[in-house]
């Protein structure tokens with residue numbers, strides 16, 4: 001029954017931050033040959049696709065999200081030939097490869113911008129967002145950079161400001177200019193022709209700005225000493241309705257290639273606005289990223305409410321997706337605690353919709369505190385001390401208990417976590433109760449269970465406020481997920497469905513066998529995946545409860 005679904009609906013996406021995955025040449029920075037060397041690990045893990053954050057030539061002002069050439073590989077990461085080897089090796093193993101597409105901005109070192117800034121009448125001037133000063137001689141409006149301060153940088157040579165939604169070394173492109181849109185389409189073709197399976201488009205909701213350049217209003221809910229960017233409601237500097245036709249054209253381009261390529265959008269917006277990025281005819285992003293699990297307070301009623309609200313908000317035919325972590329947000333195990341991290345992984349891998357997780361979350365990697373003198377992230381440098389910096393979640397993958405966790409032979413660009421001697425792939429591969437073993441077990445079950453891949457979702461009462469329970473159903477096959485998001489043990493009373501079920505997986509990986517759902521005990525921080533076996537149900541008298 002899963003044949004009717006695309007790989008990006010059935011499958012699981014694994015995000016690789018290339019600087020931190022595997023260093024193959026001993027310079028302390030991860031690279032493409034390093035990823036290739038670790039593909040067997042990913043295949044064994046059971047994921048279906050990797051999304052690789054940018055590896056294009058870049059001055060690294062924002063660690064690769066400032067691109068100086070969209071159609072090459074930065075020497076730090078390797079060569080185009082290395083990329084071709086990686087792609088072929090991934091495909092041989094049945095792994096799809098999704099690239100990061102950054103259409104909103106380039107590096108200030110991109111030849112387009114270098115030309116654009118030479119003169120007001122340069123043919124590339126209009127490729128970026130240049131404006132005269134405001135009436136007071138200052139910036140043209142009050143828009144803020146995501147990474148602190150005004151979004152406008154002054155260019156003394158030509159007497160105008162340019163817009164940068166991120167650091168000033170990342171000037172925003174003018175996607176209203178058809179030549180710019182065409183240039184980005186060429187970039188997409190370059191990689192699609194090479195055989196990539198799709199794109200994750202950076203700040204998809206930010207590609208167009210208000211054409212009247214209106215000031216953003218203040219955010220009445222902003223708390224002083226919190227992220228200064230949130231002091232405004234960003235209603236004019238992003239999420240503009242006229243961006244949708246551009247996204248639809250990107251989608252058409254992706255769809256024009258054979259082999260089910262995918263377009264994923266990075267979009268941080270509430271449900272109602274997020275859903276617009278599926279497109280009025282499901283003709284925009286296949287998957288507008290759903291980041292709720294990263295942001296939600298970790299409580300069973302709130303998670304359940306969020307899942308139900310998201311399910312209810314989806315447009316007909318729109319395929320759901322869930323993201324548990326990424327290179328911009330603190331690590332799962334640090335957000336919810338190491339004990340709950342496994343519950344989070346089981347949730348991610350059993351909700352309805354495509355899961356995306358972040359490298360290292362499968363072994364329980366945590367944020368690493370970064371001493372001030374080792375800070376790399378421009379956000380932390382610009383807006384220090386508020387916990388916004390992203391270095392803690394970008395530290396080297398912990399492969400083994402050897403020097404530098406097997407990531408490199410020299411001190412890496414960010415420090416390795418202190419816990420690497422016990423939290424690492426090699427150890428967890430030997431431990432049948434590890435977090436890695438849990439991910440493998442759940443992915444293996446998912447891989448052969450249509451109900452878990454594409455079945456319907458319905459929350460069911462569990463009789464306890466700490467417990468979130470839901471059913472995944474496809475035909476006669478019914479699977480029950482019971483997640484204890486709290487630190488106490490509970491006896492759940494499940495009557496819908498009632499009867500007996502088979503425990504297939506506990507997040508502790510220490511129990512299996514039948515269980516009566518009318519009195520199902522769950523331990524602190526335990527998640528259970530149960531198969532509601534119809535044969536068993538027939539044999540077992542339903543409990544009166």
Ligand code: NOJ
Nearest residue numbers: 062065166202203327328
């Ligand atoms: C979102 C990316 O995920 C983030 O890492 C980056 O800094 C900004 N977009 C700018 O490209």
Ligand code: CA
Nearest residue numbers: 023025029031
């Ligand atoms: Ca390297």
